[in-house]
Amino acid sequence: MDCAHDTRNTGRPCRSRAWPHDRAELAEGEQGGGTVSLDSHAGQTPANNDRNFNGHYKGDATITVPEGDKVTIKFTNDDPSLTHSIGVDSAYATFPATFTNPQPIFQGAISSNPTDMTKATHPKKSETLTFTTSKAGSYTLTCFIPGHAAVGMWIHFDVSADGQAGMQTSQDQRDQSRLSFN
Numbered sequence: 001m002d003c004a005h006d007t008r009n010t011g012r013p014c015r016s017r018a019w020p021h022d023r024a025e026l027a028e029g030e031q032g033g034g035t036v037s038l039d040s041h042a043g044q045t046p047a048n049n050d051r052n053f054n055g056h057y058k059g060d061a062t063i064t065v066p067e068g069d070k071v072t073i074k075f076t077n078d079d080p081s082l083t084h085s086i087g088v089d090s091a092y093a094t095f096p097a098t099f100t101n102p103q104p105i106f107q108g109a110i111s112s113n114p115t116d117m118t119k120a121t122h123p124k125k126s127e128t129l130t131f132t133t134s135k136a137g138s139y140t141l142t143c144f145i146p147g148h149a150a151v152g153m154w155i156h157f158d159v160s161a162d163g164q165a166g167m168q169t170s171q172d173q174r175d176q177s178r179l180s181f182n
């Protein structure tokens with residue numbers, strides 16, 4: 001949403017930016033209490049055999065949100081044939097081939113049936129996650145379907161204690177996603 005069109009009058013400064021953007025910091029402002037909306041697409045491109053989030057994989061992108069913000073992720077599976085999932089998880093030196101009962105870092109920060117290849121988010125389906133970033137740290141957005149994280153279906157998800165927010169890619173790419181801070 002564009003700040004000029006924000007009619008909600010929340011009393012907080014509007015922090016809105018949309019991807020694509022350069023590696024610039026997207027927003028500054030009050031620490032915590034804001035909202036972040038993120039559209040995340042599994043298999044958006046054929047990169048990494050469709051095992052990617054918005055074309056990014058193997059940690060080549062970092063999303064940073066402020067501690068205390070309410071985050072909403074609209075997760076859409078654009079992969080033509082495979083189910084996928086998404087969740088905020090720990091950062092691993094090496095991702096396991098399978099996850100047993102994964103628990104998200106933040107309550108609500110995981111899609112339904114995240115490890116089940118028949119019940120996770122199907123192609124052309126969407127799911128919305130909403131959670132609050134209650135603890136600063138370095139995490140990942142991970143697909144928990146067996147084998148997917150191990151082959152690189154994960155990106156960095158950082159929660160900043162100092163109110164920093166934005167997205168950076170290791171290749172300075174432009175992204176076709178949407179991230180807005182309100």
